[in-house]
Amino acid sequence: DAEITQSPRHKITETGRQVTLACHQTWNHNNMFWYRQDLGHGLRLIHYSYGVQDTNKGEVSDGYSVSRSNTEDLPLTLESAASSQTSVYFCASSLSGAMGTDTQYFGPGTRLTVL
Amino acid sequence: KNQVEQSPQSLIILEGKNCTLQCNYTVSPFSNLRWYKQDTGRGPVSLTIMTFSENTKSNGRYTATLDADTKQSSLHITASQLSDSASYICVVNPHTGTASKLTFGTGTRLQVTL
Numbered sequence: 001d002a003e004i005t006q007s008p009r010h011k012i013t014e015t016g017r018q019v020t021l022a023c024h025q026t027w028n029h030n031n032m033f034w035y036r037q038d039l040g041h042g043l044r045l046i047h048y049s050y051g052v053q054d055t056n057k058g059e060v061s062d063g064y065s066v067s068r069s070n071t072e073d074l075p076l077t078l079e080s081a082a083s084s085q086t087s088v089y090f091c092a093s094s095l096s097g098a099m100g101t102d103t104q105y106f107g108p109g110t111r112l113t114v115l
Numbered sequence: 116k117n118q119v120e121q122s123p124q125s126l127i128i129l130e131g132k133n134c135t136l137q138c139n140y141t142v143s144p145f146s147n148l149r150w151y152k153q154d155t156g157r158g159p160v161s162l163t164i165m166t167f168s169e170n171t172k173s174n175g176r177y178t179a180t181l182d183a184d185t186k187q188s189s190l191h192i193t194a195s196q197l198s199d200s201a202s203y204i205c206v207v208n209p210h211t212g213t214a215s216k217l218t219f220g221t222g223t224r225l226q227v228t229l
Contacts, residue, residue: 042219106158
């Protein structure tokens with residue numbers, strides 16, 4: 001069955017370290033998204049991609065970067081981790097198009113703690 | 116700024132009872148409104164989607180309603196089960212219709228008890 005996976009599921013790191021969170025989907029979806037989820041906030045978009053070699057900044061992109069070298073993967077990198085980036089991170093994918101009508105399928109999440 | 120507000124923040128009900136969750140939004144115009152269910156420690160899963168022209172949409176024991184005039188949506192859960200314990204998130208897609216402009220509510224946390 002097609003799925004979307006994230007790794008690691010839990011990560012503890014120190015301030016200033018570079019961290020990369022992996023996202024892999026087997027749906028063959030063109031669109032991929034990274035969100036963060038914090039108490040008191042709805043899911044907030046970090047970065048997104050509508051296809052290979054395409055990446056775009058979302059609402060809360062400062063301190064994060066992504067690259068899309070193939071259809072299946074969109075890794076999220078925290079260049080220099082900060083305590084404010086302690087959060088639960090979700091990757092999502094949807095079929096294609098930028099209209100937002102396609103269902104986004106979410107991964108299980110990565111809980112990141114920055115000490 | 117487009118906003119989506121959900122109420123109540125949390126709710127506890129007995130198994131077998133019905134409940135209704137509310138979503139008020141300021142996004143206007145909008146393309147569609149979706150309800151997601153998020154189990155603890157898992158990612159959100161889509162329950163229903165309604166366009167601006169639809170009034171109701173059902174998925175088993177879940178029924179979503181939409182009043183575009185008052186900018187309100189509700190999710191009604193019938194004959195609740197323990198497995199309904201989760202957070203329910205309302206998501207609005209603006210009329211500009213970009214997948215990157217989805218506005219997520221903060222969710223209602225539902226607990227179903229014996």
